[in-house]
Amino acid sequence: MIEADIYKALGDPIRLEIIKRLTRGSPYTITELSDNLGISRQGARKQIQVLVSSNLVQLKPQGRETQVILDTATLQIARKFIAKLESQWELRLHALKRLTEDKTQN
Amino acid sequence: MIEADIYKALGDPIRLEIIKRLTRGSPYTITELSDNLGISRQGARKQIQVLVSSNLVQLKPQGRETQVILDTATLQIARKFIAKLESQWELRLHALKRLTEDKTQN
DNA sequence: GCAACATGCAACCAAATGGTTGCATGTTGA
DNA sequence: TCAACATGCAACCATTTGGTTGCATGTTGC
DSSP states (O other): HHHHHHHHHSSSSSHHHHHHHHHHOOOOEEHHHHHTSSSSSHHHHHHHHHHHHHHHHHEETTTEEEEEEHHHHHHHHHHHHHHHHHHHHHHHHHHHHHHHHHHOOO | OHHHHHHHHHHHHHHHHHHHHHHHHEEEEEEHHHSSSSSSSHHHHHHHHHHHTTSSSSEEETTEEEEEEEEEHHHHHHHHHHHHHHHHHHHHHHHHHHHEEEEEEE
């Protein structure tokens, strides 16, 4: 389940904060991103790696620093999957409603 | 961060499978839901509890069985939050584009 | 050229997670 | 009424997670 990996990556306050920052001002370098997260640089690096593994961000090394770039395509996948679940639910609701109406007719 | 809890709950293949089943045919009783998940009934129960804690589902005890009911409002929150991130990103892209255009004018 | 900087890598640790088994208890249909 | 059923609760276990510290290494500006 690819989607589960994405949600899992989003399912941590620090990682979600990183994503939020990137939507406002990507690209960031790794150390920039690590500031004010409340954890060490290496700790932040690990969280960034989780985001990389789920394709939510990509890394572009440039000289001595490496930039962290948001991959919005992955965000899209996550959003659309939930939308699909919701529409599935809607479909079912309408089917139920139709059933009820048939019953009341007899 | 409430949203992080929701994504965390969605971030597991078994829990996601449970949610999928519920969108197709909620309500299910707990034991019905536990079938064919590849884990024990008690294992499944724990996963369902995670979904309850993040408000993705609710439990309604009825006699000796208890029904598991999908809470689509929580799904909405999850989807809309991602949508907000995406639109934030779009905003930034347009701001950058404008900036570039200004530069080429000079 | 070299000090300061950005990063990587590895070992380590506590806590959370995902699962199990065993047993107790309330409910219900024949 | 009572056996079968649906569920709950608790102890236990291995693995993953989220964080740390210490140190090594490549890069760059002065």
